[in-house]
Amino acid sequence: MxxxxxxxxxxxxxxxxxxxxxxxxxxxxxxYTRHMRGGYDVKATLYTGVASGYNLESDKRTDWATVQNSMDNLISIMQAESTLKRVCLRLFARVLILGNPEKEQNGITPSSYNYTYNHLKNSPNGPEILKLIDKSSEDKTVSNLETYMRPHRENYIYGLFYYNHPFYSYNALKNIKVQRRLTSDLLDISYSSGDPGIVYNTVSILMDEFVEEYRRIRYGETDKVIKYFEEELKRIGKKLNAEEEDLTKYNVQKRIINYLDETKEIAAISKEYELREQDALFAFNSSKSMLDELEKHMDSNAKQVLKNMEFVDRLREASNITGRISEAEAMTDSKKTDTQSLEKDKKRLSEVKQELNDLTSSYIGHKYTKEGASRTSIIDQWLEQTLLYEKAKAELKIVQNARRELNDRYVFFAPVGTTIKQKERMINFTERNYLTVLQSYNEALLRKKNLEMTSATLKVLNEPTYPISSNSxxxxxxxxxxxxxxxxxxxxxxxxxxMLDRTLRDASRTKRVTGFKAVGAIPDTSSSRYGGLAKTYVQLSVQELSNSLLRFLTKRKSPGVFIINLFSTSEDSGEEEVGNLICGYMQSRMLNTRFISYKEDFNTDSTQYLLARKITDFYALQGEDILIVAYPPLSKSNIPTALLLDANANILVTPANRGWKSIDKQLCEQLMQQLGKTDIPFRICLTNARREAVEDFTGQLPPYTLLRRLSYRFSQLSLTEKIIFNLKKKAKEEAEDEDDDE
Structure with missing residues (x-):
C-alpha cells in the first residue's frame, strides 16, 4: 500500500x-501528419470456374481438396514476385507513355507522372533509360525494360522494384490483397494507394498479367510434355517399323511363311515317316528271311539259274524299277512324277517278271526236288520274295533318306523359331511401349484442351473502376x-x-531505502523557490521537528542534562544549521538550550574526546537543560559508543536530495552495532527537502488556495474529504502570515 x-x-x-x-x-x-491524405481503394472480382466449371479430366464428383489447391495456386500466382515484377514494369511504362504533366490523362494523374518522370530523369542513368520508352508501343517498352534490367544495385529498373518506391516496388505491390469469397469460384482483389491513377492501373494490369502468367505457366509445362511425347512416338514408331521389316526380311531369307503351321506339318510328316519306316523295316526283314528259307530248298540247278547273267540283269532291272515305283509312291503329291511314267514303270515291271518266269522255267530240269517240293513253286516264290525284298529295301532306303531330311529340317527350324520369337517379343514390347506413349500423348492433349477451357473460364467479373474520392x-x-x-x-x-532511484527525498522513501524512520524535514533555507514563504516553511518545519524531539526527552543523562546528538555520513549535510534552528526554537520556548559543534566547541582529535565516557569529559556544562551536540561526519571521525549511549536521541542529518549510497549504508550499520539493542531512538532528519516532503510532517503549508488544497488532498489520497470554503478565515490567516514575516 x-x-x-x-x-x-x-x-x-x-x-x-x-x-x-x-x-x-x-x-x-x-x-508531421498535417499532409496526411486518405488512400484510394480499387476492387475487382475474378471468376475462376475451378469448382463449378466443366472439367474434361475429372468425373462428376467434386474433389474439394483439389479445388482448394487450385484456388491456392491461383492466389499464389497472382501474388508471386514474377507476376508483380511484370506489373511493375508495365505500370512504369504505361505512366511514362500515357501520362501528361499538366492534366489527368488515360487515368493517370499529373502528380504520379511528374513524380515518376522526375525520379527517373534525376537518376544517374535517367537519359539512357528514357531512350527505352517507345511512345508507340507499351509491349515494346516493357520488353526493352526487361532487357535492360540486371540484378545490380546500381541498375535503376532493378532498384525500382526491389527498393522502397511508393508505386512500383515489391514492398508496395505485395500489399495487393487476394481473397477467395467463401467457397465460391470468385476471387476478390483489392488494393489501396495514395494516387487514384496508380491504384486503378495497377489492378487493371494485374488482371491481364495474371491471366497471361497463368497460361504461360500451365501451357509451358504441358507443351513441353506434348513435345516430348511426340518425339518419343516418332522414335518408337521408327523402331517398330524397323523391327517389323527386319522380321519380314528374316522370314523371306529363311523361306518361312507360317512358322507354327510349318512346324506342325513337319511334325506330322515325321510321325508318318516313322510309321512307314517301321512298316518298311518289317517288310524288309520278312522278305529277307523268306528268301533265306527258300534258298535252302533250292538244288544246284536252281541255284545255277540264279547265277545266270541274263537272269541277274533282269533281276537287277526289276529291282531298279521296283525302287523307282516305291520312291514315286512314297513322295508327297507335290513331288510325285506324272502318272504316265509311273504306269510305264509298272508295266515294264510286269514284263520283267514274266521274263524272269520264262528264264526260270527254261532252266529247270526236274519238276520236283528230292524232298518232293515243286521246283517251279519254289522258284516262283523266290522270285516273288526277291521282288518284295527289293521293294522293301527301296522303301526303307527312301524312308530313311526322308527321315534324315526331316532331321535337317528340325535343325533348321529350331534356331529359326527362337529368333522369330525373339524378334516378335521385341516387336510386341516396342508396340506396347508405343501404345503407352500414345495414351500418355492423348492424355497430355486432353489436359491441354482442359487447360484451354480452364483459362477460358478466367473472366474478370467486376472490372476495376477508377476511384473518385479518397478514404478518410x-x-x-x-x-x-x-x-x-x-x-x-x-x-x-x-x-x-x-523504483530504481535511491534518493531519500521524503519520509516514506527514506524508510524504504534506509530502513530508518524520519523524524522531520527542513526545506532549503537558501532557495528562492518559495519566495517570501520560505521563512514560514522553515519555522513550521523546525517547530514540528523540535516538538518531535521533545518527546524523546524523558530522562536526564549522567551529567544531568537532556542530550540530542546530531551527526551525518558526509560533509555539507546541514547538521549545524539544523542544530542552530532547533536550539533557537527551544530557546524561544524558554528552554535552557545550548548547541555545541565539533568545529568550535570541542576538538575531535583530542584524547578527551576519543576516550570520553560522557559529554563532560571534553565539554564543561554551563547549567543547560538541553544540550544539542553536532558531531563530525561518520566518514571522517568515529563517535565514541559511550556518547551515543549517553544521549536521549541520535539524529542522522542528511540532505533529502542526496542518494543513499553503499558507504552511507555501511556507516549506519556500524553505528547500529555501536548502539546495540538499546532503546535509545535513532532517527533521520532530512534537509534541503521539497515542500511536499515537509508537508508529510507539518501538514499543508501556505498558501491555502483552492488549487493548493485540492493538490494537497489528492497527494494525501483524501479523495472524498469535504472541502470547506471560508474565504474570511483564509484571508485572515494569510494576513497573519504576512505580519509574522515582517
Missing part, C-alpha cells in the same frame, strides 16, 4: 512533466494513439526511475 501511495505521489509530483511531455509529443505528431484518414486515431503512448511511456519511465 505504501508503494502504491508513493507511486501516486510521484506521478502527482511530476504531473507537469507528464502533461507537458505528452502535449509536446502529440503536437509533433499532429504537425486515420490521422485522428494516430494522434490519439500517440498521445496515449507518450503518456504511458513517460509514466513508465517515471515509475522505473521511482
Amino acid at each position: 505504501n508503494f502504491i501511495i508513493s507511486t501516486i505521489r510521484t506521478l502527482f509530483r511530476h504531473r507537469w512533466l507528464i502533461l507537458i511531455g505528452t502535449a509536446l509529443f502529440t503536437l509533433l505528431v499532429i504537425y 484518414t486515420n490521422r485522428k486515431q494516430i494522434v490519439i494513439a500517440a498521445c496515449i503512448a507518450s503518456f504511458l511511456i513517460i509514466v513508465a519511465l517515471l515509475l522505473l526511475i521511482e
Whole structure:
C-alpha cells in the first residue's frame, strides 16, 4: 500500500512533466501528419470456374481438396514476385507513355507522372533509360525494360522494384490483397494507394498479367510434355517399323511363311515317316528271311539259274524299277512324277517278271526236288520274295533318306523359331511401349484442351473502376494513439526511475531505502523557490521537528542534562544549521538550550574526546537543560559508543536530495552495532527537502488556495474529504502570515 501511495505521489509530483511531455509529443505528431491524405481503394472480382466449371479430366464428383489447391495456386500466382515484377514494369511504362504533366490523362494523374518522370530523369542513368520508352508501343517498352534490367544495385529498373518506391516496388505491390469469397469460384482483389491513377492501373494490369502468367505457366509445362511425347512416338514408331521389316526380311531369307503351321506339318510328316519306316523295316526283314528259307530248298540247278547273267540283269532291272515305283509312291503329291511314267514303270515291271518266269522255267530240269517240293513253286516264290525284298529295301532306303531330311529340317527350324520369337517379343514390347506413349500423348492433349477451357473460364467479373474520392484518414486515431503512448511511456519511465532511484527525498522513501524512520524535514533555507514563504516553511518545519524531539526527552543523562546528538555520513549535510534552528526554537520556548559543534566547541582529535565516557569529559556544562551536540561526519571521525549511549536521541542529518549510497549504508550499520539493542531512538532528519516532503510532517503549508488544497488532498489520497470554503478565515490567516514575516 505504501508503494502504491508513493507511486501516486510521484506521478502527482511530476504531473507537469507528464502533461507537458505528452502535449509536446502529440503536437509533433499532429504537425508531421498535417499532409496526411486518405488512400484510394480499387476492387475487382475474378471468376475462376475451378469448382463449378466443366472439367474434361475429372468425373462428376467434386474433389474439394483439389479445388482448394487450385484456388491456392491461383492466389499464389497472382501474388508471386514474377507476376508483380511484370506489373511493375508495365505500370512504369504505361505512366511514362500515357501520362501528361499538366492534366489527368488515360487515368493517370499529373502528380504520379511528374513524380515518376522526375525520379527517373534525376537518376544517374535517367537519359539512357528514357531512350527505352517507345511512345508507340507499351509491349515494346516493357520488353526493352526487361532487357535492360540486371540484378545490380546500381541498375535503376532493378532498384525500382526491389527498393522502397511508393508505386512500383515489391514492398508496395505485395500489399495487393487476394481473397477467395467463401467457397465460391470468385476471387476478390483489392488494393489501396495514395494516387487514384496508380491504384486503378495497377489492378487493371494485374488482371491481364495474371491471366497471361497463368497460361504461360500451365501451357509451358504441358507443351513441353506434348513435345516430348511426340518425339518419343516418332522414335518408337521408327523402331517398330524397323523391327517389323527386319522380321519380314528374316522370314523371306529363311523361306518361312507360317512358322507354327510349318512346324506342325513337319511334325506330322515325321510321325508318318516313322510309321512307314517301321512298316518298311518289317517288310524288309520278312522278305529277307523268306528268301533265306527258300534258298535252302533250292538244288544246284536252281541255284545255277540264279547265277545266270541274263537272269541277274533282269533281276537287277526289276529291282531298279521296283525302287523307282516305291520312291514315286512314297513322295508327297507335290513331288510325285506324272502318272504316265509311273504306269510305264509298272508295266515294264510286269514284263520283267514274266521274263524272269520264262528264264526260270527254261532252266529247270526236274519238276520236283528230292524232298518232293515243286521246283517251279519254289522258284516262283523266290522270285516273288526277291521282288518284295527289293521293294522293301527301296522303301526303307527312301524312308530313311526322308527321315534324315526331316532331321535337317528340325535343325533348321529350331534356331529359326527362337529368333522369330525373339524378334516378335521385341516387336510386341516396342508396340506396347508405343501404345503407352500414345495414351500418355492423348492424355497430355486432353489436359491441354482442359487447360484451354480452364483459362477460358478466367473472366474478370467486376472490372476495376477508377476511384473518385479518397478514404478518410486515420490521422485522428494516430494522434490519439500517440498521445496515449507518450503518456504511458513517460509514466513508465517515471515509475522505473521511482523504483530504481535511491534518493531519500521524503519520509516514506527514506524508510524504504534506509530502513530508518524520519523524524522531520527542513526545506532549503537558501532557495528562492518559495519566495517570501520560505521563512514560514522553515519555522513550521523546525517547530514540528523540535516538538518531535521533545518527546524523546524523558530522562536526564549522567551529567544531568537532556542530550540530542546530531551527526551525518558526509560533509555539507546541514547538521549545524539544523542544530542552530532547533536550539533557537527551544530557546524561544524558554528552554535552557545550548548547541555545541565539533568545529568550535570541542576538538575531535583530542584524547578527551576519543576516550570520553560522557559529554563532560571534553565539554564543561554551563547549567543547560538541553544540550544539542553536532558531531563530525561518520566518514571522517568515529563517535565514541559511550556518547551515543549517553544521549536521549541520535539524529542522522542528511540532505533529502542526496542518494543513499553503499558507504552511507555501511556507516549506519556500524553505528547500529555501536548502539546495540538499546532503546535509545535513532532517527533521520532530512534537509534541503521539497515542500511536499515537509508537508508529510507539518501538514499543508501556505498558501491555502483552492488549487493548493485540492493538490494537497489528492497527494494525501483524501479523495472524498469535504472541502470547506471560508474565504474570511483564509484571508485572515494569510494576513497573519504576512505580519509574522515582517
